[in-house]
Amino acid sequence: MKNILSTTKTPGASGGEESAHRLPPGQALTEKWPVLHYGNIPRFDPKTWDFRVWGLVEEEITWTWEDFTSLPHVTTTSDIHCVTRWSRYDNRWAGVPILEVMKHVRPLPEARYVMVHADPDYTTNLPIEALLDDDVLFALQHDGEPLTPEHGGPLRLVVPKLYFWKSAKWVRGLEFMAEDAAGFWERAGYHMHGDPWTEERFGGYIHTTMQKMRSGRK
Numbered sequence: 001m002k003n004i005l006s007t008t009k010t011p012g013a014s015g016g017e018e019s020a021h022r023l024p025p026g027q028a029l030t031e032k033w034p035v036l037h038y039g040n041i042p043r044f045d046p047k048t049w050d051f052r053v054w055g056l057v058e059e060e061i062t063w064t065w066e067d068f069t070s071l072p073h074v075t076t077t078s079d080i081h082c083v084t085r086w087s088r089y090d091n092r093w094a095g096v097p098i099l100e101v102m103k104h105v106r107p108l109p110e111a112r113y114v115m116v117h118a119d120p121d122y123t124t125n126l127p128i129e130a131l132l133d134d135d136v137l138f139a140l141q142h143d144g145e146p147l148t149p150e151h152g153g154p155l156r157l158v159v160p161k162l163y164f165w166k167s168a169k170w171v172r173g174l175e176f177m178a179e180d181a182a183g184f185w186e187r188a189g190y191h192m193h194g195d196p197w198t199e200e201r202f203g204g205y206i207h208t209t210m211q212k213m214r215s216g217r218k
């Protein structure tokens with residue numbers, strides 16, 4: 001009998017029975033870490049860099065590089081699942097967890113979605129519950145090394161439970177919103193939510209827009 005696990009398993013990677021529960025449908029395991037983004041790698045200047053929180057919050061915040069990186073740090077280990085069908089296990093991240101950031105942010109009760117803003121002109125949208133999860137962090141390090149510029153250094157968002165396009169590289173801010181709105185890839189046809197386990201790869205934006213049209217909302 002053909003074992004379906006052996007077709008997706010890379011030699012040397014942890015696999016076997018574990019893969020059945022760990023590798024989402026339609027994904028293949030890789031040990032390399034591909035680089036994928038739109039546009040040029042932005043230049044980082046710690047003197048002008050800032051991190052902004054705005055929209056439906058009681059008070060807007062702007063952190064400097066020094067202030068933001070002085071927030072408490074954690075390390076986590078999580079798997080990457082990219083919509084282009086590669087997954088990479090056991091990524092060790094170090095950085096500032098979203099829950100530490102949120103100790104300083106007071107979203108208004110009507111805030112239900114967040115637009116993540118990143119350089120260069122990148123955005124991606126998340127439901128507030130997807131962002132405020134204990135495995136979500138703003139990573140400064142990967143596998144014990146400072147995050148390289150090509151992988152989003154000096155700071156990237158990591159949202160392990162969703163496809164990797166939600167993990168914005170060169171992240172610069174969060175905008176709290178009442179209604180969902182499409183980010184960069186979501187406008188291009190990627191799914192509004194992006195759960196790898198149910199293969200929410202494409203079509204969410206068009207689907208949501210159609211639903212709104214049918215129900216008469218803008």
Ligand SMILES: Nc1nc2c(c(=O)[nH]1)N[C@H]1C(S)=C(S)[C@@H](COP(=O)(O)O)O[C@H]1N2
Pocket residue numbers: 033034035036037038039082083118119120122150151152164165166167168169170171185
């Ligand atoms: N700022 C920014 N972040 C981004 C992107 C981008 O184009 N710009 N691409 C996303 C996509 S589609 C993927 S798959 C991952 C790739 O991250 P990696 O290059 O570190 O593997 O970054 C995501 N974050």
Ligand SMILES: [Mo]
Pocket residue numbers: 036082083084164165
């Ligand atoms: Mo991607």
